[in-house]
Amino acid sequence: MSIKKKLGMGIATGVLAVGLIGGGTFAYFSDTEVNAGSFAAGTLDIDVKGNDTNNAIIKVDNIKPGDTMTRDLKLNNVGSLDISKVLLTSKYTVKDAKGDNKGADFGEYIKVKLINKDSGKEVIRETTLKKLSEAGETDLLRLLSASVNSALGSGKSINLQVKFEFVDNNKDQNVFQGDSLTLDWIFDAKQTKGEER
Structure with a gap:
């Protein structure tokens, strides 16, 4: 066989092979499937209920040294996620009626007792409004950890009582x-740590 015939035969064989390869790809079965996924974020929602007017923790007039006021406070987890911390920040402002309190701070004379009502009225913190405000954030769940789980689960609540006292120091308190x-x-709820899902 001549070189031209061999060369022509090789080219023809190559073209046939390419045609078979190209045509062969259309002969296989195929299947396509879509597997959809989704992500939905949970909600973190703390609802705090006081028992005074407009759901306030306390609203009282005409107090005098020695008066005590006890109020209920309910922390409700109305979100879909567990809460690991409930941080309480206390702030107050004093309006001085006479304009001269002589350096005395009314908040220093308001004693605060935080009481766990769910565990037989155990006192979890006793301080003054001034010290509570100066302390910054107070983790209520950490204070309660001896008597409740470390987290406030979705749909769960904690019942607290707060006892306020206008401290009578047995001295002249006319400046107030x-x-x-x-x-x-301010109650700031924090989520629990992320986990493998």
Whole structure:
């Protein structure tokens, strides 16, 4: 066989092979399937219920040294995620009626007792409004950890009581006559740690 014939035969064989390879790809079965996924974030939602007007922790007038006021406070986890911390930040402002409290701070004379109502009224913290405010954040769940789980589960609640006392120091406290104190308690809920899902 001549070289031209051998060369022509080789080219023809190559073209046939390419044609078979190209045509062969259309002969296989195929199947396509879509597997959809989704991500939905949970919700972190702490609801705090006081028992005074407008759900406030306390609203009281005409107090005098020696008066005590006990109020209920309920922490409700109304979100879908567990809460690992409930941080309480206390802030207050004093309106001095006479304009001269002589360096005395009304918040220093308001004693605060935080009481775990769910565990037989155990006192979990006793301080003054001034010290509580200066302390920054107070982790209520950590204070309660001896009597409750370390987390506040979704749909669960904790019942607290707060006992306030206008401390009578057995001295002249006339500088506080007519004064008022506005109290803000901020509750900041934190999620539990992430986990393998």
